[in-house]
Amino acid sequence: MAHDMTPQWITDIIAVAPWLGAFCFAGFIIWKVGPVLRKWGRFLDRINGVPEDKKSGQKEIPGLFERMDRQDELLETIRHELFPNSGKSLRDAVDKQHKQLEDHLAQCPPPTTTINVNPPGGTP
Structure with a gap:
């Protein structure tokens, strides 16, 4: 008998409530986790590098190991100039x-x- 006294709209809300709760929970998770995932994505882009995209105007971002290789080359050039060698360095x-x-x-x-x-x- 108590079931007959419950309005139809409340029964409909009770049937939809788990789906509505799951939807709200998923939205909350995306809202909280989204910025963290974007930061991790940018971090991984810096590690791996990003190729140039002429359509969007995105310039190439070299990866971590490419940048370290360039720095190693630069350091080798500096070492070549600082230490005596075949007569071609600044030190020579x-x-x-x-x-x-x-x-x-x-x-x-x-x-x-x-x-x-x-x-x-x-002295005066």
């Missing part, structure tokens, strides 16, 4: 100039005049 050129200066100074006679920073009679 500086050493050559230093040796030429030392040889030139060794051939020059010592200076005949001296510079006295303290004037006679003391």
